[in-house]
Amino acid sequence: MGLLVINPGGEIVTSNDAASQILGYACRMFEGKGWGDLFLEDSRNQAFNQVILDVIQEKKVNLHRRVPYVQPGGKTLQLSITGSFLKENEQIAGIVLILHDVTEIQLLHDREKRVLREKHRLERERAEGLMRLAMAIAHQIRNPVMSIGGFATRILSKIDENSLIGAYLKNILSDAERLEAIVKVVSEYTRIPAAKPVKVPLSDIFEKEIARLQTKAAELSKRITWSLELSMVEFSVDPVLFRRAIYEVLLNAMEFLESDEGSVEIFLLEEDNGLLMEIIDNGAGIAEKDMPYVFDPFFTTKAVGVGMGLCLVRRIIGEHGGDVRIDSEPGKGAKVIMRFPNEKQIVRG
Amino acid sequence: MEDMGIAVSEEIDNDVSIIELNGRLDAGSAKHVLAGVKELVKRNRLKIILDMSGVAFIDSTGVGILLASYRAVDAKGGVMKICAIQNQVESVFSLTRLVGFFEIFDDRASAVKDFDGFHP
Numbered sequence: 001m002g003l004l005v006i007n008p009g010g011e012i013v014t015s016n017d018a019a020s021q022i023l024g025y026a027c028r029m030f031e032g033k034g035w036g037d038l039f040l041e042d043s044r045n046q047a048f049n050q051v052i053l054d055v056i057q058e059k060k061v062n063l064h065r066r067v068p069y070v071q072p073g074g075k076t077l078q079l080s081i082t083g084s085f086l087k088e089n090e091q092i093a094g095i096v097l098i099l100h101d102v103t104e105i106q107l108l109h110d111r112e113k114r115v116l117r118e119k120h121r122l123e124r125e126r127a128e129g130l131m132r133l134a135m136a137i138a139h140q141i142r143n144p145v146m147s148i149g150g151f152a153t154r155i156l157s158k159i160d161e162n163s164l165i166g167a168y169l170k171n172i173l174s175d176a177e178r179l180e181a182i183v184k185v186v187s188e189y190t191r192i193p194a195a196k197p198v199k200v201p202l203s204d205i206f207e208k209e210i211a212r213l214q215t216k217a218a219e220l221s222k223r224i225t226w227s228l229e230l231s232m233v234e235f236s237v238d239p240v241l242f243r244r245a246i247y248e249v250l251l252n253a254m255e256f257l258e259s260d261e262g263s264v265e266i267f268l269l270e271e272d273n274g275l276l277m278e279i280i281d282n283g284a285g286i287a288e289k290d291m292p293y294v295f296d297p298f299f300t301t302k303a304v305g306v307g308m309g310l311c312l313v314r315r316i317i318g319e320h321g322g323d324v325r326i327d328s329e330p331g332k333g334a335k336v337i338m339r340f341p342n343e344k345q346i347v348r349g
Numbered sequence: 350m351e352d353m354g355i356a357v358s359e360e361i362d363n364d365v366s367i368i369e370l371n372g373r374l375d376a377g378s379a380k381h382v383l384a385g386v387k388e389l390v391k392r393n394r395l396k397i398i399l400d401m402s403g404v405a406f407i408d409s410t411g412v413g414i415l416l417a418s419y420r421a422v423d424a425k426g427g428v429m430k431i432c433a434i435q436n437q438v439e440s441v442f443s444l445t446r447l448v449g450f451f452e453i454f455d456d457r458a459s460a461v462k463d464f465d466g467f468h469p
Contacts, residue, residue, distance in 0.1 A: 010446030034446020040409070041416050046376075049409035056444050057406060057437050095444060 002099035008092045010034040022079065022101050024071025044070040048079065055083035055095055066102065078106040127315060130297060131190060138187040145183060149176035182298075185306045189297075192312070195238035195319040197343055202230055202268055205239070209247050213254055223261045224254060230268035235275045236343050237320060245316040246279075248309040249336050253281035255302065256334065274322070274341040286328040294326060313338075365461050366394040371403030374411035382411075386418040386429070395427025395469035398460045402433035407441055419451065427469045428452070432460040 002019030006012055012030040020027045030038065039049055047067040055063050061084045069079045080100040086093040152172045160166055210226045217224050253264045267278040286294060293299045295314045300307030310326075317324045321341050328334040366389050372378060382399075389397055399415070407415075415431075422429040432454040434442065442448045454460035 006444060008444070010444045010448070034449070036412075036416075036445040036447040036450055040412050040445060040447070043410075043413050046409045046413065049412070052445065053407070053409050053412065053441055056440050092440070092444070 002097075002101075004030065004097040004099070006035065006095040006097075008094055010036070013094075019099055022077065022099050023069070024073055024075065042070065048081075051081050051083050052095065052097065055085050055097075059085045059087070061085060066106070077101050078103045123318060127318060130311075134186045134190045134297070138183055138190055141179065142183045142187075145176050145179045149173060149180065152176065182306050185308045186297075189308055189312055189315065192241065192315055192319065195241055195316075197236040197238055197320065199234045199236050200239045200242065202232060202235055203228065205243055206230075206246065206266060206268075209243060209250060212247065213250050216251075217254055221260055222254065222257060224257070225263040226266070227263070228266045228268075230266075232268055232270040232275060235340065237340060238316075241316045241319060245313045245338075246277075248313045249279050249338075252309060253279060253283065253334070253336075256281065256283035256285075258284045258331075271339070274339060277336075277338040277340070279336045279338075280333060282333040285330040285332055285334050286326065287330050291326070291328065295324075363396075363461050363464055365396045365398055365464050367398045367400055367457065367461075369400045369403065373406045373408075374401075374404050374414075375406070375408040376410040379411045379414035383414045383418050383421070387421055390421055390425050390427065393425075395422060395425055396464050396467065397422055397427065397429045398457065399429065399431045400433055400457050401431060401438060402435070402457075404438055405435055407438050412441070412445070412447070415447075415451070425469075428464070428467065430454060430460045430463065432457050 002022045003014065003016045004012055004019050005014035012033055012035075015028070015030040017027055020029060023030075025038075035049075035052055039045055042049075045068075047065075048069045051063065051065050051067060054060060063083045064081070066078060066080050068076055070076050078101075080102045082098045084096045086096060149172075152169050156166060156169045156173070159169075161170070206228050210228070214224070214226075250264065250266075254262075263282050265278075265280045267276075267280075269276040269278075287301075290299075290301060295310050296307075297311045298307045299311075314324055317338055317340070322339045324336065324338045326334055326336050368382065368385050368389075370378075370382065374382070386397060389395075399418075419429050430452045433456050434453060442451070442453065452460075452463070454463065
């Protein structure tokens with residue numbers, strides 16, 4: 001940690017070896033000199049000089065900034081500077097500056113940002129590829145399936161439906177309906193619009209979705225205990241997409257209960273950078289071998305289902321600049337962890 | 350010449366050129382000051398006063414430009430003096446020890462008078 005103390009006359013009266021080392025001067029070179037003698041003429045160090053000028057002009061205490069600094073030898077560092085304007089009996093007593101060389105930390109931070117940006121780029125590419133595939137499926141399969149189903153129905157109406165051919169036709173119809181269901185879900189995936197976030201009341205949204213699922217649970221004779229804990233009242237999300245995503249996650253939690261009873265806990269926590277949501281169930285969990293594929297399209301372990309649910313959830317959260325992952329202990333349940341960044345922090349590679 | 354709150358007027362009597370600065374002396378306006386000073390130097394007007402009575406804020410670019418202007422005049426054997434700085438800017442000058450670098454006067458008249466007998 002470098003330290004510089006400047007007296008009211010502008011003279012640097014105290015400095016330590018770390019300050020000399022950070023600023024690229026020989027030890028004790030500063031003492032007796034002023035800021036103007038040493039730094040102000042170097043146009044490369046304007047941000048660095050601005051710190052002391054702001055401390056003086058705005059009489060700041062603990063003004064903290066991270067700025068680049070070019071040493072006399074030409075090496076550029078990233079400095080973290082804290083400057084304070086000292087007063088005694090309303091008179092200027094001087095200035096204290098504390099310097100830290102944070103070049104390495106900054107490099108690490110930049111590297112992390114690059115990796116994150118690259119990760120987002122790859123995810124976007126993957127999502128775009130999937131989107132093209134989904135659009136092709138929706139477009140190319142819809143019409144043939146409709147015609148297969150339509151003709152099968154017409155033939156069935158002209159023959160004895162209890163005959164052997166009638167049974168075959170019923171099989172054709174049932175599979176055509178299944179294909180139509182796939183086309184419908186895939187079309188829905190391709191129609192997800194860009195998120196238009198507005199502030200929404202979180203508990204209200206969750207309570208409505210839980211009520212929807214409660215009706216479904218009753219139809220399936222399942223008894224579920226829902227609990228909702230939240231430390232955040234409002235958050236900016238696209239209300240339609242957000243509801244769609246949480247419905248899918250809650251539906252999954254419900255469908256994977258091992259028996260007819262179970263619990264689903266929902267936690268909404270405020271984080272520095274946004275919203276953290278955790279949805280925890282005590283159902284069957286996810287087998288380790290399935291884990292890498294749970295977000296893939298058409299992946300399902302359910303007897304009935306297209307396998308687009310979590311894929312849709314990931315797409316929606318991605319539209320909000322967030323991410324989703326799942327932890328699970330097979331046989332004990334699953335935890336879906338979703339993070340939504342604040343709007344201004346959304347990284348769009 | 351008038352530009353970005355900067356006015357250059359010339360006191361013919363004592364052969365002194367005065368640049369009057371108004372507003373913030375920052376990255377946006379400072380380059381006009383240097384251009385104004387360099388133009389005077391080009392015309393061999395080497396007795397220059399910067400009247401800073403209208404400047405309430407200066408940033409690091411502004412300070413750098415004042416130093417560069419001083420050097421430009423000095424290189425041709427001229428002198429640039431500063432007058433009428435406001436309290437906040439004066440704090441900057443004293444706490445960075447620029448008061449020892451520039452010749453600073455309370456008002457325009459005393460700065461002009463200080464050029465008596467000076468022939469670049």
